[in-house]
Amino acid sequence: MTGHLASLTGNATWFEDFPVGRKMRHARSATIDEVENNYISKQVMNTAQAHWNEHALVDSPLGTGRVVFGLITASMVFGLSSQDTAENALAEVGLDKLRFISPVHHGDTITALTEVLAAADAPGRADAGLVTFKHWGITHEGRLVFEGERTVLIKKRSHWGEK
Numbered sequence: 001m002t003g004h005l006a007s008l009t010g011n012a013t014w015f016e017d018f019p020v021g022r023k024m025r026h027a028r029s030a031t032i033d034e035v036e037n038n039y040i041s042k043q044v045m046n047t048a049q050a051h052w053n054e055h056a057l058v059d060s061p062l063g064t065g066r067v068v069f070g071l072i073t074a075s076m077v078f079g080l081s082s083q084d085t086a087e088n089a090l091a092e093v094g095l096d097k098l099r100f101i102s103p104v105h106h107g108d109t110i111t112a113l114t115e116v117l118a119a120a121d122a123p124g125r126a127d128a129g130l131v132t133f134k135h136w137g138i139t140h141e142g143r144l145v146f147e148g149e150r151t152v153l154i155k156k157r158s159h160w161g162e163k
Contacts, residue, residue: 013087014157015119015129022116026080029111029140032068032104036076041069068104073146077137080112088155090128098148109140117149127159 041051049056050067057064074095086092104110118132131154137146 013084013154014161015088015131015154016157018085018116018119018131018154020116020119024081024084024114026084026112026114028080028083029109030076030080031107031109032072032076034066034106036072037066037068037106040072044069044071062103063105065105068106068108070098070100070146073100073104073110073137074098074148076110077112077135077146077148078150080110080137081114081133081135085114085131085133085150086152086154088160089152090155091153093130093151093153096149096151098146100146101144104139104145108145110137110145111140112137122153125153126156128153128155130154 037051041048046069048069050062051069052066054066057067113136115134116131117134118130120130122128122130130151132149132151134147134149136144138144
């Protein structure tokens with residue numbers, strides 16, 4: 001058999017590919033269903049009735065139906081952005097300034113947007129740098145539901161790339 005295997009990572013996901021100010025709209029979106037909300041909310045014992053009780057929010061400003069647990073929304077946004085931001089990651093270093101702007105309900109489809117806020121050499125690591133991303137999650141209706149910052153230790157092409 002001849003030919004090359006497809007690479008596991010993209011060609012533009014090295015530390016050097018993340019200049020401050022770079023903006024991305026990620027290609028994939030995902031619909032959050034009952035299964036994610038029920039399973040994770042109950043697994044972590046988040047007992048807020050808005051997550052577990054279909055009728056708790058009737059006539060509420062939060063809308064009709066159960067509200068999706070915020071950390072599910074955040075995880076979905078981070079996951080949707082990962083193909084473009086973390087394929088060459090060595091470590092997730094931090095999460096900061098998480099804000100849940102408006103409620104997410106079962107059936108909402110989330111899309112992720114990203115901007116590079118900072119990029120710097122990692123102390124004591126010539127082979128990697130630290131990149132801080134700001135991520136946003138928007139619904140299929142264009143409603144902003146989440147924003148947060150994430151810092152990732154990412155491989156440098158100069159050390160890890162093809163020689």
